[in-house]
Amino acid sequence: MEWPISASINKGLEGAIACESKVGYVDGVNGHLVYRGYDCFQLSDFSTFEETSYLLLYGKLPNNQELNDFKAKLISYRELPYEVFDALRLTTNINTHPMISLYMAVGMLGAIDEKTEDISVANQEEIAIKLIAQISSLVAVIARIRAGKKPVKPDSSLSHAANFLYMMTGKKPDAVTEKIMDIALILHADHGMNASTFTGMVANSTLTDMYSSIVAAITSLKGSLHGGANEKVLYDLEEIGGPENAEEWFKKVRETKRKVMGFGHRVYKAYDPRARVFGPLVRFMVEKRPEIKPLVDTATKLDSIIVRELAKEKKIFPNVDFYSGLIYKAMGIETAMFTPIFAASRISGWTARILEYLPKNRLFRPRAVYTGDIKLEYIPLDKRV
């Protein structure tokens, strides 16, 4: 019998290196985020979600022809199979968390795709592109069903971001709103070996199919320590009820040792660069949607309190999830849909990293330090107390 191994444990795998990657880099000390060598600020200024997805998948910025072909393919995949509408109508209502609807629907896509079990890199890549298009469509349809409204057919004349908003709200967005959604999609697209990416990669390393791996990733993104934080932030801001209550609220939260959603990060020990973009964007959006001003003022106040109280001692700053929800709120989107929107973007990073790992795949299989008994004698049932 093998005796228990003894080793030091990095709780939560902190600092553990799981693989090499050229997809993206998080500089947690200085607060920078890079996709394939390009700083996220440049991409959010000049790129589009389609182009950034191509960059993540193929490792280079596309030329004109490559970009047009990639966009055309995404557009061709926007329409969802009818079986998925039926399944969503049966299972989705205002009480179902939309992330559950989403992974159920992605599983359904896998169930009806005849090529799901073809796990060649070429086929997985095709499924990745399909999912980059279709997760947005699924999120939009889920939002419509939750709101008791009819799903909206995709519009092939619109960009990915504009079509996503159109399918979700039923209205074609103006150019500024389209650009802001595009920025949000770009900035959520990849982020190192975060929990959902790792979950998807672990699943794929068993040589399961791409749909199943993405279902796994979505289940992991749902949690409030990860993507689910953006939804929780809004509930916290509503609970605070105004900037004048923020100091008192924070004091109580500290006393109960409750974590403040949208703050802190395993890798960033500096201000999250994505929050640097989203904070000013949210304040800009108040001009258009003055009704969100109290929430935005509350967020600004809480940001300053936490940076004042926790930045120096614990290196806690706002993360991506602190301001992103306010952006969607300003667009009139229901709070429960914030994490699914994150998934509609992160699908590019998930698939890029899964595809990068696949050709040199090795099963992820860590161990635990066994701390239990090892030589107990079996006790018959009638002798047990």
Ligand SMILES: CC(C)(COP(=O)(O)OP(=O)(O)OC[C@H]1O[C@@H](n2cnc3c(N)ncnc32)[C@H](O)[C@@H]1OP(=O)(O)O)[C@@H](O)C(=O)NCCC(=O)NCCS
């Ligand atoms: C993201 C997160 C899970 C990273 O956690 P981690 O690397 O495991 O860090 P820990 O939970 O071990 O926290 C380290 C210390 O900072 C504190 N801390 C971390 N995040 C905090 C937060 N959001 N609010 C208050 N304190 C926080 C912890 O209480 C702990 O303090 P201690 O040393 O006195 O016990 C954590 O910061 C968190 O829960 N944030 C809130 C949820 C969130 O916004 N998630 C989205 C991340 S993008």
